[in-house]
Amino acid sequence: MTTTLETLTLDDRITGSLIGAAVGDALGGPVEGYSPEQIVERHGGRVHGIVGPWHGDEWRTARPIAPYHKGDGHITDDTLMTHALVRAYATVRDHLDAYAVADQLVPDLISTPRWIPELEAEALPLHRVFLAEKWMVTRLHYGHNDPREAGVGNIVNCGAAMYMAPVGLVNAAHPTAAYAEAVDIAGAHQSSYGREAAGVFAAAVAAAALPEATPTTVIDAALSLAKDGTQAAIESVAEVAAQHSDFESALAPLRAAVAPFDTVGPDYRSPSLAARRPSRLHSIEELPIALGMLMVGGGDYRRTVLGAVNYGRDCDSIASMAGAIAGALHGESAVPSDWAKTVAEASRIDLHAPARELAAVAREIFTRDRERRRAHESAFARLTDLP
Template sequence: MTPKGQENSGAGLDERITGALVGAAVGDALGGPVEGYSPDQILERHGGRVTGVVGPWHGDDWRTARPIAPYHKGDGHVTDDTLMTHALVRVYAKVRDHLDAYAVADHLVPDLMTNPRWIPELEAEALPLQRVFLAEKWLVARLAYGHVDPREAGTGNIVNCGAAMYMAPVGLVNAADPVAAYTEALDIAGAHQSSYGREAAGVFAAAVAAACAPGATPESVVSACLRLAKDGTREAIERVCEVAAGQRDFESALVPLRQAVAPYDTVGPDYRSPSLAARRPSRLHSIEELPVALGMLVVSGGDYRQAVLGSVNYGRDCDSTATMAGALAGALGSPVPDDWSKRVAEASRLDLWEPARALTEVAREVFARDVRRRRAHERAFTELGGPECSD
C-alpha cells in the first residue's frame, strides 16, 4: 500500500479530475452486482471476497430474478450513480460556470427526459429517466411537471444518498476549496433532497475538493468534512472515522464500521426491509454511504484498490459507497487499476475519460472567471474605504 500522503504528491488537476471520475465509475460498476447484500452473503455467494469485476448475483437469470430484474447489474456495468454523475458533468459543460438548483431544472432534468443514451444495465439505448431510481425520478415529477421552485423541490423526497452519489463534479470544479464545494452542492442538491440527504451532498463535494488539495491525505479530507458537516452527518463521520483509524485492513473493518454507523442510519439492519423511520428527515441521522466511504478511505490509507474493495464487500448500498470511495481515492491521486477501468469502459460502452476531459476544461474556465470576479470585488471594496489587499 502506498504510504499516506505520498500517493498524490505529483498529481495535477487533470490527473485528479480523471482519477476521481474514472475512479467513481469503476467503484460503481464493482459494487453494483452485490448491492443490497451483507458481507456474509457476499462471501458465501462468491466463495470469498469480491476482488474485481463479477457477474450478476443471479447469473443468467438477471432478467427475471427479483429484486434485481430487469437490470443487468454486474459484468462491469455502471449504474445510475455514474449516469447521474456524467449528466451533471454535461450540465457543467453547457453552463461553463458554477451551478445552482435552477441549473438542475433548466438543464439536468431535460437531459434525463429527452436525450436517449446507452444504458448498460438495460443493454439498450433509452432515456436515462427510464433507468434512474424513484428518488431521481422525483426531479422530473417536481420540476418538469410540478413547476416547484427548484430551491425547494427536494422537500418531500425520500432522504437517501440520491443527491450525494453524483456530487463529485462539484468538488472537482471547486478543487482545493471545500467551503465553496459544500456551498455549491447544497444549492444544487436542494432540487433533489432535503435534510441529511442534502447535507451529505454538500459534505461529499467538500471531501472531493479537499482530496484535490496538494499534499492531501485521508485524514485531511476527513478534517475538512468535520469542519463543515452538521448534525447527525458530522457525528456519523466522526464516529466511523475514529473506528476506521484503528483497523488494519478492510476485512477487519467491515463489522466495526457498520456498528459505528448503525445508530445514525435510518434504514436498519435489513437493507431490503427498511425500518419505519427509514429515509425520513432528521437532524440526528445520516446516510450510511458517505461515512463508510470516508472510513474505508482511512482504513486503506488512500489506496484506491483497497478503499473500493472495502466499500464493495461492505455490501448494503455498496455501489454508491464504492462510487464515493473511488472518487475520493482517485482525487487523492491513487491510480485506478487499468484492467478495471478498461473492462468497465468496454462493458458499459462508455468513454470514462471524456467526461474528465470536459470537466477539467470547465474547471479551469470557472477558476479564471472566479479570479476576475474576486479582483473586481476587491477593487470595489477598496474604493468603498475598505483595506487594500496586500497580496
C-alpha cells in the same frame, strides 16, 4: 517514474476521480443490497474485482434485481447521474445551482436517449434512475416547483450525494466552496441529511484535490463543514476506522459505528418504518462508510474500493464515493487499468471524455472566479481604507 501527490495535475486528479467513481460503482453494483456474509457465500469469499450478476444468466427476471444487468463491469445510475451533471457543467460553463438542475439536468434525463448498460439498450436515463431521482422530474418538469425547494418531501437517501463528485472537482482545493455549491444544487433533489451529505461529499472530493491531501486531511475537511447527524456519523466511523488497516476486520465495527445514525435498519432490503425520513439526528450510511474505508485503506484506491464493495448494503454508491475521493487523491494511475478498461468496454462508454470536459470547464470557472474576486476586491477597497 512514480508520480507523487505534489506533482499531480488538476487534469490527472479529475480523471482519477471520475474514472475511480465509475469503476467503484461498477464493482459494487452486482453485490448491492446484500450483507458481507451473503457476499462471501455467493462468491466463495470476498470480491476482489469485477464479478457477474448475483443471479447469473437469470438477471432479467430474478427478483429483486430484475430487469437490470448488474455486474460484468456495468456502471449503474450513480455514474449515469454523475455524467449528466458533467454535461450540465459543460453547457453552463460556470457554477451550477438548483435552477441548473431544472434547466439542464432534468431535460437531459427526459429528452436524450443514451446507452444504459444495465438495460443493455438505448433508453432515456429517466427509465433507469431510481424513484428518488424521478422525483426531480415530477417536481420540476411537471410540478413547476421552485427548484430551491423541490427536494422537500422526497425520501432522504444518498441520491443527491452519489453524483456530486463533479462539484468537488470544479471547486478543486476549495472544500468550502464545493460544500456551498453542492448544497444549493441538491436542494432541487433532496432535503435534510441527504442534502447535507451532498455538500459534505463534494467538499471531501475538493479536499482530496489539495496538493498534500491525505485521508486524514480529507476527513478533517469534511468534519469542519458537516452538520448535525452527518457530522456525528462521520466522527463515529472515523474513530473506529483509525483502529483498522484491513477492511476484513473493519466491516462489522464500521457498520456498528454508523448504525445509530442510519435510518434504514439492519435489513437493507426491508427498511424500518422510520427509514429515509428527514431528521437532524441522522445521516445517510454511504458517505461515512466511504470515508471510513478511505482511512482503513490508507487512501489506496484498490484497498479502499474493495473494502466499500465487500461492505455490502448500498455498496455501489459507497464504492463510487470512495473511488471518487481516492482517485482525486492519487490520480488516474491509482485506478487499476484492467478494471477501468473492462468497465469502459462493458458499459460502452468513454470514461475519459467526461473528465476532459470537466477539466476544461473547471479552468474556465476558475478564471471567472478570479476575475469576479478581483473586481470585488477593487470595489471593496474603494469603500474602505483597506489596500
